[in-house]
Amino acid sequence: xxxxxxxxxxxxxxxxxxxxxxxxxxxxxxxxxxxxxxxxxxxxxxxxxxxxxxxxxxxxxxxxxxxxxxxxxxxxxxxxxxxxxxxxxxxxxxxxxxxxxxxxxxxxxxxxxxxxxxxxxxxxxxxxxxxxxxxxxxxxxxxxxxxxxxxxxxxxxxxxxxxxxxxxxxxxxxxxxxxxxxxxxxxxxxxxxxxxxxxxxxxxxxxxxxxxxxxxxxxxxxxxxxxxxxxxxxxxxxxxxxxxxxxxxxxxxxxxxxxxxxxxxxxxxxxxxxxxxxxxxxxxxxxxxxxxxxxxxxxxxxxxxxxxxxxxxxxxxxxxxxxxxxxxxxxxxxxxxxxxxxxxxxxxxxxxxxxxxxxxxxxxxxxxxxxxxxxxxxxxxxxxxxxxxxxxxxxxxxxxxxxxxxxxxxxxxxxxxxxxxxxxxxxxxxxxxxxxxxxxxxxxxxxxxxxxxxxxxxxxxxxxxxxxxxxxxxxxxxxxxxxxxxxxxxxxxxxxxxxxxxxxxxxxxxxxxxxxxxxxxxxxxxxxxxxxxxxxxxxxxxxxxxxxxxxxxxxxxxxxxxxxxxxxxxxxxxxxxxxxxxxxxxxxxxxxxxxxxxxxxxxxxxxxxxxxxxxxxxxxxxxxxxxxxxxxxxxxxxxxxxxxxxxxxxxxxxxxxxxxxxxxxxxxxxxxxxxxxxxxxxxxxxxxxxxxxxxxxxxx
Numbered sequence: 001x002x003x004x005x006x007x008x009x010x011x012x013x014x015x016x017x018x019x020x021x022x023x024x025x026x027x028x029x030x031x032x033x034x035x036x037x038x039x040x041x042x043x044x045x046x047x048x049x050x051x052x053x054x055x056x057x058x059x060x061x062x063x064x065x066x067x068x069x070x071x072x073x074x075x076x077x078x079x080x081x082x083x084x085x086x087x088x089x090x091x092x093x094x095x096x097x098x099x100x101x102x103x104x105x106x107x108x109x110x111x112x113x114x115x116x117x118x119x120x121x122x123x124x125x126x127x128x129x130x131x132x133x134x135x136x137x138x139x140x141x142x143x144x145x146x147x148x149x150x151x152x153x154x155x156x157x158x159x160x161x162x163x164x165x166x167x168x169x170x171x172x173x174x175x176x177x178x179x180x181x182x183x184x185x186x187x188x189x190x191x192x193x194x195x196x197x198x199x200x201x202x203x204x205x206x207x208x209x210x211x212x213x214x215x216x217x218x219x220x221x222x223x224x225x226x227x228x229x230x231x232x233x234x235x236x237x238x239x240x241x242x243x244x245x246x247x248x249x250x251x252x253x254x255x256x257x258x259x260x261x262x263x264x265x266x267x268x269x270x271x272x273x274x275x276x277x278x279x280x281x282x283x284x285x286x287x288x289x290x291x292x293x294x295x296x297x298x299x300x301x302x303x304x305x306x307x308x309x310x311x312x313x314x315x316x317x318x319x320x321x322x323x324x325x326x327x328x329x330x331x332x333x334x335x336x337x338x339x340x341x342x343x344x345x346x347x348x349x350x351x352x353x354x355x356x357x358x359x360x361x362x363x364x365x366x367x368x369x370x371x372x373x374x375x376x377x378x379x380x381x382x383x384x385x386x387x388x389x390x391x392x393x394x395x396x397x398x399x400x401x402x403x404x405x406x407x408x409x410x411x412x413x414x415x416x417x418x419x420x421x422x423x424x425x426x427x428x429x430x431x432x433x434x435x436x437x438x439x440x441x442x443x444x445x446x447x448x449x450x451x452x453x454x455x456x457x458x459x460x461x462x463x464x465x466x467x468x469x470x471x472x473x474x475x476x477x478x479x480x481x482x483x484x485x486x487x488x489x490x491x492x493x494x495x496x497x498x499x500x501x502x503x504x505x506x507x508x509x510x511x512x513x514x515x516x517x518x519x520x521x522x523x524x525x526x527x528x529x530x531x532x533x534x535x536x537x538x539x540x541x542x543x544x545x546x547x548x549x550x551x552x553x554x555x556x557x558x559x560x561x562x563x564x565x566x567x568x569x570x571x572x573x574x575x576x577x578x579x580x581x582x583x584x585x586x587x588x589x590x591x592x593x594x595x596x597x598x599x600x601x602x603x604x605x606x607x608x609x610x611x612x613x614x615x616x617x618x619x620x621x622x623x624x625x626x627x628x629x630x631x632x633x634x635x636x637x638x639x640x641x642x643x644x645x646x647x648x649x650x651x652x653x654x655x656x657x658x659x660x661x662x663x664x665x666x667x668x669x670x671x672x673x674x675x676x677x678x679x680x681x682x683x684x685x686x687x688x689x690x691x692x693x694x695x696x697x698x699x700x
Contacts, residue, residue, distance in 0.1 A: 115276045116362040119283040125290075128367035131227065131300035132516035135181075135189045135508070139226035140172030141208050141285065142233040145308060146195035148173070148497060150403055150488020153413030159615045160217035162688040164196035165487065169494030172230060174501035184509050192224045197487065200236045201281040209288040217580075217616055217689060225294030229285050229303045230371075230504050234278050238352050239265050240308075241462075244490055247341055249405070250325040250332040251459070258335070262344050269351045278359045282368050299367070304507055305360055306371040306500065307353030309378050311402060311490060312342035319384035322392040324405065326429045331451050342384060371507045377499035387420075394425040401496030403488045410485060415493045428485055436468055462486075568632045571599030573700035575629075577659075579641065579648065580617040581679050581690040588625070589679075590641035592648075593618035596631055598700070605631030617689060621648065633700060652698060659694050666698035 140146060147161070148170020156168045167173075176191035192214045196203065212222035239261075245251060246261035268274055285303050295301035313319075319337040323329070360370035381401040384392060391397070396407040398415045407416055408424035417423040436456050437443045446452055453459035458468035465486070492500075578593035593612065596605035607629075611619045619627040626640035633652075640649040648659040650666070657666040671693035679690040 113362055115272065116279050116283075116359070119276075119279045120363070120366060123283045123287045125283065125286060125366050126299050127365055128302075129297055129299040130511070130513055131295065131302065132513040133227060133296050133300060134515045135185050135227045135512070137192060137224055137226040137228075137294055138172070138176055138189045139192045139223050139229045139289065140170075140175075140195050140231065141204055141229055142195045142231035143199045143204075143236055144195075144197035144487075144491060145232040145235060146170065146172060146230075147197045148195075148494075149197040149491050150410070151492065151497060152415060152494040153410045155413040156494070158193070158216070160219075160688060161193075162219040163198075164219050166193055166195060166197075169497060170195070171497035171500040171504070174494075174497055175230065175504050178501060178505050180502075180505050180509070184512065184514075186515065189228075192221060192226060194221050194223065195231070196220070198236060199233065201233055201277050204231075204233055205281055205284045209284065211288070211292060217691075219688060223288065223292055225292050226289060227295045227301065228508060229289050229301075230306075231285070231304070232306050232308065233281060234274070234352060234356060235308055237274065237277065238269050238348070240348070240352075240490075243345055243348065245462075247345065248324050248335060248337070250327065250335050258341065262348070265348055266351065269348065269355060275355050275359060278355060279363065282359060282363055283366070286363070286366055286368060301367055302508070302511065303363075303368045304371050304504055305356060305368065306374070306504065307356045308349050309375050309382075309492065309496075310346040310349050311383050312337075312346055313382050313384045313386075314339050314342035314346050316384060316386045318386055318389065319392050321389060322384070324393070327451070331446075331448055337384060369507055369511055371503050373506070374499040374503040378496065381496065391420070391422050394422040396422050396425045398493075398495070401493050403491055403493060405485060405489045407485070407489075410488075415495060426485070431485075432465075432469070568604045568700075569599040569602065570700055572697050573598050573604075573633070574695065574697040575605075575637075577639070577648070577694040577696070578618065579621075579692040579694060581673075581692075582617065583679055583689075586643050588620070588622055590621050590643075591617035591619060592621045592627070592639055592641070594629055594639070596629065596633075596637075604633075605629055615689075648694065650696065650698075655698055657696075657698075659696070666696065668694055668696040670694050 144165065147165055148167035149165040151167045151169040158166045158168055161167075170193075172191060172193055172195065176189060178188075181188045193216070194208045194214075196208065196219070199208070207220045208223075210220065210222045212224075214221045214224045242261050243258075243265055247258035282303060282305060286301065289295065289301040289303065290298040292301075317339060319342065320339065322337045323335055324337065325332060325335045329335075357370045357372070360368045378401055381399060383395055383400065383402060383404070385395075385400070387395070394404065394406045396404050396416045397420055398418045399420060400416070404425075405428045406422075406425040408414070408426055409416060433443055433446075433452065436458055437446075437452065442455060446455070451459075456468070458464045469486075573596065575594055575596040580591040580593070582589050582591070591614070593607045593616065594605070595603060595607075598604050607618050619629075621627055621639050621641040623640060623642060626638060628636040628638045630636040635653040638649075638651045642649060645660075650657050650659070650668075652666070655666050657664065657668070659668045659670055661667055662669070673690050673692045679688060
């Protein structure tokens with residue numbers, strides 16, 4: 001029933017009534033727009049998405065239910081153009097009987113711009129539904145601020161993260177282990193950790209949102225079935241690193257002027273393109289998360305995005321005479337850390353955070369939330385807090401929550417001296433020169449007319465520098481630490497990431513309903529990379545074992561074991577081998593993760609969980625240290641990896657064959673090694689094991 005003018009009581013109407021009224025609304029809105037000279041051109045996306053969206057909202061004293069599917073425009077009240085559009089749309093809706101005739105302007109609490117409208121429309125997103133489901137899996141995405149690069153040192157690096165440089169003290173790992181989850185989520189969620197150091201927004205979309213079962217031993221894991229995504233992104237797109245190079249380190253790796261760089265980066269952040277890219281990224285994350293199948297209903301999938309932290313105390317003048325330049329001022333000119341320079345750098349961080357906050361707010365009705373509240377925790381822990389000039393030139397103590405270029409302790413995993421001193425600070429410039437210009441006489445020739453980049457082209461850009469450091473001759477302590485010293489600078493230490501984790505948890509808790517068992521997925525439905533921590537377990541650097549992309553999935557409970565009756569379907573048995581090669585010597589670098597099925601394709605053996613504690617590589621299969629597996633079979637199967645000619649030798653009873661055997665009673669097929677060139681064994685960026693997938697069948 002269409003209410004009379006002035007009525008606030010809406011009765012339930014049939015879907016046909018709604019469609020009829022909506023059609024009338026559209027017609028009357030078009031007429032109103034034409035009469036008001038409102039331009040349709042350039043506003044079509046805004047109209048399509050924001051004006052005709054079905055939502056559930058209370059309007060003043062009237063009760064409007066989702067069943068009634070009342071439509072109203074969510075349009076920014078800050079823009080005269082959109083304010084006019086809102087009035088026009090509301091008038092059309094009221095005339096059609098879809099909304100009350102009074103203008104509920106005070107109840108419109110979410111704004112959506114044409115940028116957001118276009119992205120939402122392209123992804124065909126439906127309005128968000130607040131979840132009443134247990135969080136089984138958290139998906140962590142983004143850049144180095146999310147991957148936790150360098151925190152806390154080499155012992156903390158997660159195996160298999162490769163160039164993505166994911167670390168155990170990163171805030172996503174800390175978040176997944178916070179006991180606060182148990183107050184509203186029953187227990188701790190599992191974590192799929194896909195954030196990657198250096199990632200830009202386009203990188204995140206192209207490499208971090210692939211559907212499928214996660215594997216922590218891959219650089220770019222698949223996303224699994226999460227209910228929640230957490231992330232930071234856009235700092236690399238905003239070119240923060242250019243500002244650090246131009247205004248702080250002056251390494252000639254870009255040769256930018258500080259003032260020009262500050263202005264250029266500021267213009268980039270304020271551009272509509274930057275905001276559009278961010279909105280598009282958040283929409284794509286939402287779309288991928290809903291499609292993954294972990295959220296029930298899909299529209300309850302949530303995205304939580306945070307900003308960044310100001311690096312500087314920009315009030316205290318103590319740093320006005322501090323200079324962190326790599327080279328003497330007679331080579332690159334002085335770069336004092338004045339309050340003006342520090343303030344301008346902090347303002348850029350605030351500007352980026354403002355764009356992220358605005359983008360999240362505009363997408364709030366699609367399940368995107370901005371996480372704030374942790375920045376103030378860094379007060380008194382930033383660079384250039386009041387201290388002696390000697391400390392301000394090398395702020396490496398534990399009280400400073402950011403890594404400095406001279407911070408010690410990468411190999412040991414410490415956060416610096418706790419006595420407020422710069423004890424142990426390392427001269428990064430000298431260490432780099434010693435490695436890349438090893439000849440003493442050549443180093444002594446460095447001058448204003450003969451700078452380091454004239455001697456070694458590795459100093460021309462950051463990529464060349466890191467590659468050169470990866471290839472330096474010798475494996476002394478200095479060489480082992482140089483790359484991480486460079487990459488982790490201006491990133492928080494593990495202690496600094498804790499308040500970030502706390503803020504994410506508080507935001508997640510505030511935006512979820514109480515758990516409804518009927519809508520919650522079982523634990524088995526959430527495929528994960530890092531399993532939930534025990535209630536008291538500290539962070540660990542060992543991720544969960546990988547799951548083969550072709551092996552039958554294991555149960556979320558204990559791994560399949562031999563049938564209690566030792567029975568199996570005879571005929572042709574098959575097994576899948578995930579063969580791994582790591583960076584150990586050839587005599588000790590081959591492993592296998594095995595799944596055996598009988599003639600009916602029932603799993604009758606799988607590598608025990610205890611043998612996967614080495615990061616999921618499995619049982620050693622090296623010559624002289626081979627392994628056997630059996631299950632209910634009458635005889636064991638021996639498996640022995642051979643480097644020469646690249647094959648595995650199998651023996652079962654009187655049968656003997658290799659992974660290269662393609663004919664006869666027992667045969668195998670090989671998927672080939674990935675990567676083809678063998679495992680990635682790098683001093684600075686860690687290693688990625690090599691994987692070869694093999695399927696074999698034999699009479700049983």
